[in-house]
Amino acid sequence: MIQAINEAIRQEMERDERVIVLGEDVGKNGGVFRATDGLFEQFGDRRVFDTPLAESGIIGTSIGLAVNGFRPVAEIQFLGFAYQAMDQLAAQAARLRFRSAGRFTCPLVVRSPYGGGVRTPELHSDALEALFTHSPGLKVVMPSNAFDAKGLLISAIRDEDPVLFLEPMKLYRALRMEVPDEPYEIPLGTAHVVKEGEDVTIISWGATVPLVAKLAEEMKEKGIDAEVIDLRSLQPLDIDAIVQSVEKTGRVMVVHEAVKTNGFGAEIAALISERALFSLSAPIVRVTGYDTPYPVPSVEDEWLPNAARIVEGVQTLMRY
């Protein structure tokens, strides 16, 4: 996935000279995960900037750059550090179009790694997507594989509005897959049906999708035919894909790493109750992080939505 992300940025920089990259260690070092590797060498110090260490500064100056003709691709080194930039993200970038009644737009992409299971120090793993889906004006995109990452990132860079592009760091190098060499777009707001099924719908995004897909295959052998939907983007949301699947299966599970209360799973459950309540034959199940700050490595595997918790959730649903 990391190569696909790198290629997407490189190809967009080649296509459009307004695309610039800025963030901490993104230049000579190529990013702490090497997402921007080689870009500084190829495009030089007028397109790729190692900024001072200040998250609010990175996002705030990116807004000014975006308004005055550039298309910045900014990196927040770990999503937990985005708290430092909350005003610039949620109160400034998000509202610029609205506040200026459409005169100014903010074509800005903020890339940030997130996600657990990799034994990081504190505040490196937190899944904070719900904070940003609660900020009208922002888009929130969360790829789960290399192919999607490239197509979604290219769409995000070409979008006229600010996009949070959240990259599951556990998947950066986890899975190898063929990715087309040429640039391509995956429209924001289109979900992907990873596996079709009849018995239960499992909705997920980002870091948890590969685990859910693997478990769905295993469950098939035990006679449970699960449909797996990878949302890919939470804002905009592909509500039609969700409703269609729920109407087919009548059983729903949402899996996400973020904490449970007011997580995006709650929004999905509410939307389903508004639109497809009478298709349900069981209460909606959420398998998520517990309502604590993201924990230390010694307990994170039990904290995360792991295989045991997901399988148990499906079994509960199948009892109805």
Add this chain to the structure above:
Amino acid sequence: MFDQDQLQFEMVQLLDENGNGDEKTLASFSDEFLVALYRWMRKARVIDERLLKMQRQGRIGTYAPFGGQEAAQIGSVFALESNDWIFPTYREIAACLAHGLPLAQIFRYLRGHLSGGRTPEHLNIFPIQIIIGAQTLHATGCAWATKLKGETQVSVCYFGDGATSQGDFHEALNFASVYQVPVIFFCQNNQYAISVPVHKQTASRTIAQKAVAYGMKGVLVDGNDALAVYKTVKEAADAARNGGGPVLIEAFTYRLGPHTTSDDPAKYRNAEEAEKWRQKKDPLHRLRVFLEKRGIWTEGEEEEWVAQVNGEVTAAYEEAAADGSGSIVDALSCVYGKPSKLLQEQKQEAARRKQGKEGK
């Protein structure tokens, strides 16, 4: 304790409180320039007073008066080119007007019209900022873009003494200096952030001296001396345009009125203090005295001008008040370039309710 005398900043002043100054320096300003500058300051004062009255009459919403800061705002804008960028806060109505924003647009903003935050396409004026200090970074980024494109505009960022405590202010000065971008940080130190006096805001003796830590030029200027402000900003802008990098300017001034129409300054400062600034240091007074001594302004011209501006205010208000554009449906249309399906549904709901209401 650190001896701050090592960081001495003399206050730049061309015209003292009685309208006197170095004759040779003052001779360099043309009659035409001086009259135009004074007319704008007088106009701004009239507008400020009218807006306060109109707020009390319920014709506009909460208003943050700028009275006392006309020299800082008008003097600084006079030093700019028409295509330079400005980043105003809610107190920079005078600066916005002098940089070309139509008065009717200010009324739309203050009356809460949906289009109130939209500045005309040909003007490089950012929407009015509410979050203290947030615009310092936007101005820095904007100036950075100007530099990367090889263009010559400068970006001028307005803020008050309170903003210098915010993290964004420090991040902005740091970024601006690291990348040597053409931005002017223009601080109107009006000595109060709502109720908190500047000596409780910062232990620095001057705000200008904060520039030193960022490897940047800092200038302290008498913010009630329009000519000194003009000269200081002009020099900073010329330097920035020619690759000289950012400058921090502290314009030392005083807010004569309340923080906003919801504020009562009697709770935190004594009336004599404000009266002293009003009587002795009014920025309009010293320039008018100087103009009269030069024989280029009379009482008659003053009266005629004030009457004309009052007419403009009434006309602009009426234009804005008659503007019925901007519905809830329009509000739902300017969140994204392309609204999501869910937002589209909400828009349809709002449109249906609006139609139903109007049908009754």
